[in-house]
Amino acid sequence: GIQVEQSPPDLILQEGANSTLRCNFSDSVNNLQWFHQNPWGQLINLFYIPSGTKQNGRLSATTVATERYSLLYISSSQTTDSGVYFCAVAEAGGFKTIFGAGTRLFVKA
Amino acid sequence: EPEVTQTPSHQVTQMGQEVILRCVPISNHLYFYWYRQILGQKVEFLVSFYNNEISEKSEIFDDQFSVERPDGSNFTLKIRSTKLEDSAMYFCASGENEQFFGPGTRLTVL
Numbered sequence: 001g002i003q004v005e006q007s008p009p010d011l012i013l014q015e016g017a018n019s020t021l022r023c024n025f026s027d028s029v030n031n032l033q034w035f036h037q038n039p040w041g042q043l044i045n046l047f048y049i050p051s052g053t054k055q056n057g058r059l060s061a062t063t064v065a066t067e068r069y070s071l072l073y074i075s076s077s078q079t080t081d082s083g084v085y086f087c088a089v090a091e092a093g094g095f096k097t098i099f100g101a102g103t104r105l106f107v108k109a
Numbered sequence: 110e111p112e113v114t115q116t117p118s119h120q121v122t123q124m125g126q127e128v129i130l131r132c133v134p135i136s137n138h139l140y141f142y143w144y145r146q147i148l149g150q151k152v153e154f155l156v157s158f159y160n161n162e163i164s165e166k167s168e169i170f171d172d173q174f175s176v177e178r179p180d181g182s183n184f185t186l187k188i189r190s191t192k193l194e195d196s197a198m199y200f201c202a203s204g205e206n207e208q209f210f211g212p213g214t215r216l217t218v219l
Contacts, residue, residue, distance in 0.1 A: 031206050041198060041213055043152070048207035086152060088208075095157035095165040097142070097208065102151060 002027045002091050006100035013077045013107045021072040021103045023087030031090040032063050034072050037102070038083045046072070046085075077107045111135045113211035115201050121217045122191055130186045130214045132201030138209075141184045142202040143176065145169070146213075152200065158184065191218045 003026040013019055023032075034046040047054050047061040049070065054061055058077075063070040074081055084102040091098075114133045122128050134141050143155040156166040158176055175187045184203075188195055196218045202208040 031208075033207060035210075041146075041215075043200065043210040043213075045207065045209060050206075088152070095140070095142075095159075096167065097144075097154050097157075099144075099152040099154075 001096070002029070002089060002098050004087060004089055004098050004100040006085075006087055006103050008103060009101065010104045011106070013105065015077060015079060015107055015109050017077050017107075018073070018075045019077060019105070021074070021085050021087075021105075023070040023072070023089075023100055025068050025070075025087075025089050027068070028092040029065065029089040030092050030094070031088075031097070032065075032070055033088045034061055034070070035086045035088065036081075036083050037086060043086070074105075077105075079107045079109050081105060082107050113201055113203055113209055115199075115211035115214050117214060118212065119215045119217070121219065124193060124218055125190050127187065127189050128191060128216060130188075130199050130201075130216070132184045132186075132211055133182050134184055134201065134203030135209060136182070138203035138205070140164075140203060140205045140208075141176075141178070142208060143186045144200045144202065144210075145197040146200065147197045155186070188216075191216075193218050 005024045036044045049063045051065045058075045060073045086102045087100045141158045146152045157164045198213045200213045201211045
């Protein structure tokens with residue numbers, strides 16, 4: 001089955017800093033989503049981005065499907081950005097969605 | 110804004126008992142999913158459901174598990190004869206391409 005790898009596994013930032021999170025996947029995908037799991041465990045949709053680039057406020061994401069990776073950019077980080085960021089993909093032609101192991105982000109005030 | 114809801118938020122049960130976790134997907138969605146997340150680990154796919162039947166399931170989703178859409182709004186996950194290792198957060202999601210997740214049910218098996 002498809003493999004999803006996220007890096008870095010852990011990240012500590014000073015408030016105001018920028019960061020880039022990476023998601024590599026091993027095969028062609030139908031769907032790719034980025035989620036933020038907050039400290040209460042909720043999975044918050046950030047981007048649905050099987051290809052191309054999207055921006056939403058301080059966050060943006062780019063997926064290069066032909067090279068099998070996606071990047072999530074966080075600019076001017078805030079303490080409320082802390083949590084775990086997951087990339088999730090579904091194989092082409094299938095419904096099974098595979099999550100990466102996540103990047104655990106802590107933003108210090 | 111429409112959202113996926115799940116009940117209960119927390120369920121405690123004794124080993125060997127049956128539990129039913131309930132979900133109300135977003136009303137115009139046709140694709141439904143269950144996932145689980147053991148504490149501190151990644152989110153794992155259990156099953157997808159479309160047109161009143163399972164469309165895909167993972168190796169985790171064995172005979173202990175079943176899903177049902179008993180009416181036009183609810184989507185349930187039944188776990189028979191629960192084991193200690195079934196303790197986890199269970200998430201329901203809906204959506205064809207972009208999936209939207211409910212807040213989860215934390216299941217504790219004692």
